[in-house]
Amino acid sequence: MKQIYVGLTGNEAVATAFKQARPHVAPAFPITPQTEMMHKFADFVADGVVDTEMILVESEHSAMSAAIGAAATGARTFTATSSAGFALMWEVVYIAASLRLPICMPVVNRALSGNINIHNDHSDAMGGRDAGWIQLWCENTQEAYDHALMCWRIAEHKDVRLPVMINYDGFIISHTSESLHILPDEDAWKFVGPKDLKTGYSLLDVDHPITVGPLDLTDYYFEHKLSQIEALKRAPKYIAEVYKEFGELTGRHYSFYEEYRTDDADMIIVALGSTAGTAKDVIDAQREKGVKVGLLKIHMFRPFPAAELAKALSKAKVVGVMDKSASFGGWGGPLFNEIRSALYDLPARPKIHNWIYGLGGRDTDTKQIVSLIEQLQAIAKGREAETVNLLGVRL
Amino acid sequence: MAVVNLQTLSKNEDLLTGGHRACAGCTGSNILRQIMLTAGQDTVVGGATGCMEVVTTIFPYTAWKTPFIHSAFENCAATISGAETAFRALKKRGELPVPREKINFIAFGGDGGTYDIGLQSLSGAMERGHNMLYVCYDNEAYMNTGIQRSGATPFGAHTSTAPAGKVKQGKDRHRKDLTKIMVAHNIPYVAQTTPFHWKDLQMKVRKALDVDGPAFLNILMPCTVGWGFDPALGIELSKMATECNFWPLFEVENGEYKLTYKPKADRTPIEEWLKQQVRFKHLFKPGNEHLIVEIQRWVDDEQRKLLKLCGEA
């Protein structure tokens, strides 16, 4: 298939993908750095390129609430947010998943207040990691575009029916122009396909009325939570199928995580998002010097592919997990805790250490990653080190 | 002009079944049934968390014979605004699950869910011009969580968070005027009604559903538990509230105020209404006479302002 080579920011790329998916409804509320995504999408609507009905709500809580009302009719629905906006909609984020509504939502990752800060870290999305959404994470503009196309196929799959959150780093991805390949509109539409409106559960089917979101107490609530747990367990199979089909179509092959130069690596860094790109450059330079270091970048954080990750990391001597959010009062960041727990059942576990980094958009430069690798080398050689560390902060 | 006729209404299907768990004597289910008689089957209903949502659904049961959605407490207007928008989006593309030229969208919430926590969501939905009706059923407190004070609770009423005690005499503020706040949204139809005046209520529901754009109804809803009265008296109390001008019936069509029920010139003193309810009992203790005087003053003031707006002064 012939693709189009363009230069777009992450926000523009995601808006382009969403336009190609022809959603019915899009509630929107501004917050940096997500805003340009909605601006761009609104331009498409204003120019008649797509006939989506936008709902310009008065808050993110209402954005997600309106998305729930729209998706409950069967309409293909998205909204987008960042940081405080995500925090404000938190209550309804859970409800969207509980009602099994296939809403797609970019969370353009930004630090949570306070103090107020518009730059990137992952504290917003990590606060919603147990909300029942599928969480996919992107390293660059290309990945953000690709996931913004693939998310519909995943969310709307009849055996999944869950909302999908696409995470991409504020400013670093959202506002940076990069060259990428996009699909022609017709090919993108052929891949995404129309929303299946014959699910039997439409709020607009007045001939077959349903009640959505009833009171649900001790006698059934738990079983309904079970159905969510099961749906998330089933999801990886279909995510893998969608990744495969997309790979065959575009030549861009995704999996739950990407392994970069890990084959013979003694040390593996684990990261989410754009930091992976910086880490890859550093790893290339270190490899030149014979340092056996690799990277594991996670795309699918929810559901968490614990068994696969344990296997992938089992060959390393030391694992360094990078968390771009703090779990205050906890023992290490959220990614670290998941990975460490996943490794527990291995007969021979690598050592595993955590680095909290980049909070509030503190620049994560190559020097910081070099220093992290030096610490990993020392640990590999048997030097005692703290389990949880900070990177790039003035102590 | 909306014509309401008992003969036709009595033939309409009851779209809220019996067997729901409202308290004996709750006027809420009466109000919902009346609304649904006029709205009919082609209606999507949204309910905010609160008594009426809780008593009409419990998995695996529902009292609703039309589509119904509840998502949370403060967001019913936003939720229904999403459904209403989806209706237009799907219709435009010829993708409705069942073809319909029009579907009614009704969101309802209690006074807590409307005057207070849901005010922002309601205001947004009304300002955006969705083709929907929002109904506030006003029982004057947060009943579902145990009768706490809301922005709609009347002056002097005892509630569990603003109780009458040795030094305090219940709520120390008059209620806010939500109906006027909604009028200020310049939407095509706003009205106030009660379940006793069924013809008035049905006519207002009809008008509200017929206008092109948002409409708002504020309906007083006596609550036997929260107000403390004999369960047989709920409808009677809704009548008295109007007779004593505590809850005047009026409508505002495209900004024009109109009184839809003219109380007698010698209105019933507010005391008559207050004394029927346990929540006002302390007002009748010696030394509290001034509180009743204050309520009467407020009622008279409000009525004077309303009559002026209605061109009746």
Ligand SMILES: Cc1ncc(C[n+]2csc(CCOP(=O)(O)OP(=O)(O)O)c2C)c(N)n1
């Ligand atoms: C965000 C949130 N805050 C608080 C509650 C608890 N809550 C549930 S119903 C309710 C009171 C509802 O009062 P009102 O809207 O007046 O309806 P009523 O129960 O009186 O019919 C409250 C406080 C909730 N469910 N959600």
Ligand code: SF4
């Ligand atoms: S507490 Fe009041 S409002 Fe709630 S169901 Fe009972 S009577 Fe009705």
Ligand SMILES: [Mg+2]
């Ligand atoms: Mg109430």
